[in-house]
Structure formats: structure tokens, C-alpha cells
Amino acid sequence: MSELTARDVMTPDPRSVTPETDLGTVARVLAAAEAGAVAVVDARGRPVGVVSEADLMCAWGGARHRARRTWLEWQRAKQRLRSAQDRRAGDVMTSPASTVDAATPVSRVARELEQRRLRWMFVVDDGVLAGVLSYRHVAGVPARPDDDIRHDIATDVFTRILWVEPDTVGIAVEHGVVTLLGQVESRSDAELAGRLARGVPGVAEVRNRLGYVWDDTPDGTRVKSGS
Known part of the structure; x- marks a missing residue:
């Protein structure tokens, strides 16, 4: 909906x-x-x-x-x-x-x-x-339930587009504010996840805390995130 x-x-x-x-x-x-x-x-x-x-x-x-x-x-x-x-x-x-x-x-x-x-x-x-x-x-306009938002992000963003098992990352939603936690394979995947999550109906804000294994951007050093 x-x-x-x-x-x-x-x-x-x-x-x-x-x-x-x-x-x-x-x-x-x-x-x-x-x-x-x-x-x-x-x-x-x-x-x-x-x-x-x-x-x-x-x-x-x-x-x-x-x-x-x-x-x-x-x-x-x-x-x-x-x-x-x-x-x-x-x-x-x-x-x-x-x-x-x-x-x-x-x-x-x-x-x-x-x-x-x-x-x-x-x-x-x-x-x-x-x-x-x-x-x-x-x-007076009812907001989308947080559980519905979380389900859409897990299914449409991580499973269908990024091919990432939702259980391997954290998706917290509170009053439409989404927090993404955990680690994905590449920096581009982490950034894409944040952009796609913002487009999910009912999302008011995205706090992207995803880490990544490799920096695959053109100017990246290809070092492990956090090292």
C-alpha cells in the first residue's frame, strides 16, 4: 500500500x-x-x-x-x-x-x-x-506501521535487489525512522541500501550505519571497513 x-x-x-x-x-x-x-x-x-x-x-x-x-x-x-x-x-x-x-x-x-x-x-x-x-x-493521517516498513526494506531492498539475506543485517524501524546496522560486501552496496530504503513508503528518515568489507568506489583504497 x-x-x-x-x-x-x-x-x-x-x-x-x-x-x-x-x-x-x-x-x-x-x-x-x-x-x-x-x-x-x-x-x-x-x-x-x-x-x-x-x-x-x-x-x-x-x-x-x-x-x-x-x-x-x-x-x-x-x-x-x-x-x-x-x-x-x-x-x-x-x-x-x-x-x-x-x-x-x-x-x-x-x-x-x-x-x-x-x-x-x-x-x-x-x-x-x-x-x-x-x-x-x-x-490525523495514519502512518504506515513500522513492521510493514521493515518488511518492505528486508524484502525489496536486501533480498530482491542486493541479494543479501535480511537476517544478516539489522533493520530497526521506529516511527518511520530506519536504522540499518551490520555489514555488507561492498561500499557501493551499503550506499545503495541507504538510498533505496529512503524510497520505501512510510520512511521518514534513514540512518545508515552499514559497514562494508571492500571499498569498491573509484577512489577507494579497497581496504576493509573499520581497519
Whole structure:
């Protein structure tokens, strides 16, 4: 069974602006956006940055604050407001935007959001903005059981491709995080095992601890691993 991807759970067609969009328009788009930020895209629809509520607040510089002020403070506040209204999204955006490819498995998206402490990410398809998602999009999606992931790695990676008996290596899986232990014949086999394991549905991360007998890479010294 294939794991759900970012495309399956995202909110499609998110609102966006261009680098030339004035901040007044950005504020209105942001108010209607699902996320607490809006993507800034180029002419081809590719995200080049992001404007968040915090970015706008910094741009306004407190000019809309209604607390009691002296006449001089009000004049300065109005000047900051006029200055902010002349600015564009490209002037205040944070770049690059946090993005994830539409084909990324949900388990990896969830891990990315958690590790980077992000509230949301924009989804791109072939580099073009396609959607937006937050942790609520992925939190309720059941992850693949660790036993299923381990079985697929043992069968599809080691037995069918590398011709290695799974019982001769260690395959530990915990919450989608895979740790490969033990020793294989060559360095290229060890590296290939790690790359293939990352492609197994449900895998969030691979910690490749495999050793090898011979270094068969072009610049290898062909010495035994660990000696």
C-alpha cells in the first residue's frame, strides 16, 4: 500500500502575490489566506519568498497602533504608514519560502514540520506553487506501521535487489525512522541500501550505519571497513 503524499492532503490553489504587489493588497490577501502567510511567486508561478503577518507588522512599524500619542508621535506614525504603503511584497518577504514537493510522503512532511518547527509549508509541483499545508493536514493521517516498513526494506531492498539475506543485517524501524546496522560486501552496496530504503513508503528518515568489507568506489583504497 502506497503512503499518502503532500498532494493528497494539501489545500490546493493557495492565494499568492507577486514581488510587485503593494503591501495593502498583500494584507487583504493574507487576511483571506488559510495560512498565516502568503507565497510570493514569480511570473512562472514558482515561490520566491513568503510574507507573513510578522513581516507585515514590521513593515507597518506600529503606525496603526491606536494608543494615546503626542502630536509629534502621530506625525511620525503617519509618515511610517505612508512609507509602508509605498512598499512591495518583494521588499519585505522572507526568502526562500519553506516548500515541499507534492510527491513527498506525508510522514516526511510531518517530520519536516516538527523538526523545523514550522506552522505550514507551501507545496510545489515541478517547482510551481500547487498548495499549502500545515501540521493539521498531516497529524490525523495514519502512518504506515513500522513492521510493514521493515518488511518492505528486508524484502525489496536486501533480498530482491542486493541479494543479501535480511537476517544478516539489522533493520530497526521506529516511527518511520530506519536504522540499518551490520555489514555488507561492498561500499557501493551499503550506499545503495541507504538510498533505496529512503524510497520505501512510510520512511521518514534513514540512518545508515552499514559497514562494508571492500571499498569498491573509484577512489577507494579497497581496504576493509573499520581497519
